[in-house]
Amino acid sequence: MHVHIVFCHPSRRSFSAAVLDALQRGLAEAGHTHSLSDLYAMGFDPLLGESEYLREISLEPDTPPPPEVCSEQVLVDAADALGFVFPLWWSDVPAMLKGWFDRVLTNGWAYSYEGDDRVSHIQPDRALILCPAGHTREHLDETGVVDAMHRILVEDRLQGVGVSDVDLEILGGMMPGDDTYREEHLRRVHELGRRFR
Numbered sequence: 698m699h700v701h702i703v704f705c706h707p708s709r710r711s712f713s714a715a716v717l718d719a720l721q722r723g724l725a726e727a728g729h730t731h732s733l734s735d736l737y738a739m740g741f742d743p744l745l746g747e748s749e750y751l752r753e754i755s756l757e758p759d760t761p762p763p764p765e766v767c768s769e770q771v772l773v774d775a776a777d778a779l780g781f782v783f784p785l786w787w788s789d790v791p792a793m794l795k796g797w798f799d800r801v802l803t804n805g806w807a808y809s810y811e812g813d814d815r816v817s818h819i820q821p822d823r824a825l826i827l828c829p830a831g832h833t834r835e836h837l838d839e840t841g842v843v844d845a846m847h848r849i850l851v852e853d854r855l856q857g858v859g860v861s862d863v864d865l866e867i868l869g870g871m872m873p874g875d876d877t878y879r880e881e882h883l884r885r886v887h888e889l890g891r892r893f894r
């Protein structure tokens with residue numbers, strides 16, 4: 698299987714970077730190949746500009762997406778599955794990753810409308826989301842954050858464009874300076890990579 702991983706964190710010293718390494722190691726050991734969009738390292742611009750906006754709302758549908766958007770779409774199209782690794786910031790994805798969804802999931806490529814129905818087009822039908830968070834998984838469940846992420850990230854942004862089989866793994870309890878859960882999480886991520894299907 699070929700997996701395209703979208704990684705979003707500004708620092709290689711982060712726990713998220715260790716999660717990315719563990720996932721890549723696990724996938725390789727299982728014989729899977731992968732490609733990587735490291736959004737900060739690439740300097741990915743998350744801002745959807747006016748021409749993209751006009752294209753998206755079908756006022757100027759013939760404007761082609763910018764090259765940096767097309768190259769992301771080529772990587773996604775070549776994949777059987779997607780991986781996402783990012784920290785939970787203000788109960789959501791970091792702004793740069795939100796911009797990746799805004800810009801890369803374009804009208805006509807990721808989805809289109811037939812009458813009132815949204816039709817999904819994206820190639821991969823499987824995704825694994827790995828999300829380190831400061832709060833524990835229990836706290837994020839109790840406060841409704843996991844439900845909100847499921848509704849928005851899993852159902853709308855991924856299943857809504859045809860990625861039907863999505864696992865959301867919250868790696869909770871990762872408060873700065875507290876390594877209580879670190880090794881347990883990294884072992885689990887490595888195993889998820891090795892067992893990925």
Ligand SMILES: Cc1cc2nc3c(=O)[nH]c(=O)nc-3n(C[C@H](O)[C@H](O)[C@H](O)COP(=O)(O)O)c2cc1C
Nearest residue numbers: 711712713784785786787788829830831832871873
């Ligand atoms: C700007 C910012 C916002 C954050 N918001 C949340 C939050 O809403 N919920 C939460 O559980 N943790 C939050 N955290 C904590 C991070 O999720 C946690 O520090 C991170 O997952 C640890 O991994 P890292 O070393 O990869 O950054 C926030 C951290 C930052 C820097």
